[in-house]
Amino acid sequence: MRTLGVDLAAEPAKTALALVEWTDGVAVVRALRLGATDEEIIAAAKGVGRIGIDAPFGWPVGFVDFVAAHHAGHPPAMSLASRADRRPLTKRRTDLVVQRSTGIVPLSVSADRIAHVALRCAGLLARLGEAGVDVDRVDGTAVEVYPAAALRRWGLPYRGYKGGAAGLAASVRAVEAAAPWLDLGRFGQVFAATDDAFDSVISALIARAAAIGRTVAPTVADRVVAVNEGWIHLPDGPLAELPDQTV
Template sequence: MRTIGVDLAAGVPGTALAEIVWSGGGARLARLEVGVDDAAIVASVGVGAWLGLDCPLGWPDAFVDFVRAHHVGAEPELGPVDGGADWRRGLVYRRTDVVVRERIGRWPLSVSTDRLGVTALRGAGLLRRLAATGFPVDRAGDGRLFEVYPGGALRIWGFDTRRYRVDATRRADLLAVLRQRAPWFNVGPHASVAVASADAFDAMIAALSTRAAALGRFSRPGADDVEVARREGWVALPEGEFEELARP
């Protein structure tokens, strides 16, 4: 099995890609690069790979409806605009974001009100490019594409994630603990890249998280959420222990 993890950014310089090859009860980090364009991401999938994107795959239904109504001067389905926090929560967060908060105790960034939305615009284009090659694109995680959340996955697996995005020393410490807990994971010559770049580190975690999703070990949308997830996207938060990832 090959899993591809992509830490997507609005532009090429901040985008990182990791490829992990799984076989014989072990895993090898075969590739870890920063500065990856859409064409390279599409090409990396090749035949049979599983892809995890650290990027929202859609926008909240309520936000889309609100913008559409506002654009034509119609009354939004949410009713009169009052601007309060409770009123706008449905515009800010997707159904999957609510589930993420329930699971890890914190809100992810909002795709509709944070700068993350710019990255999601690129992600939307990337999904179309993937689909054009015949790669199965299903935003609810029914296929070989998953929306992943590296920081959330690390918390679920019991790692200390404090300041790892902004401190290379913390990333080095985190990588050391990760390798200790997973002696089956061969990082090879890529450790220095993972420590030097937070984007590369997250791409590596995205590829590990994609392994859990590919094995079906993730929180799937419930029956009432599937159709919403196919529009808004769904974060494939891992289930099970980190140490078990190499087990078929």
């Protein structure tokens, strides 16, 4: 099977994609490039088993309801004076699950700079759906991923690699040591050059975890909201098992 990893940014210039083929206990990177457009992502998605996209798939239900009510001129009677008061509008259920599980605090899609990425993601998911890709926000072919949180779950360095050469180099070495079955081929230098390329490969690995059923599923109660808000797929098994499972 093949998996696609996408480190989505607000603009193509900072967007990376990685296509990984899984066969005979080896994961071979078949494509890895920066500057990926929506059209290139959609083309690369054809025939893949899972697509891991590093971007929020939705907004908090409370935020959506509040904005709709405010727009209509009758916002809900609730205090918004403190961060705690505003938390239902700024945190998705999956964000809270990730924070409890890993200690990492995901950026708020409704109150932080990742909002532009989420808007682009919404458009990309719509186009992927039109192309025949299952874009269910929990169980679809396209799954929401969070590379830093996945690295933590796999026991690998997860801090300091974003925007820092030394941190990135350390994370690259750790992944290469932990995954000798990952064949980067001619893309080794690209993988090590930017955190965007690095994250796209990690996203493809998380997509593989989702494909073999080794990511954390929402509880029944969580699923009720996750179908709208999106669900971050956290690995719940070791990195080493990824190439050994048959799909």
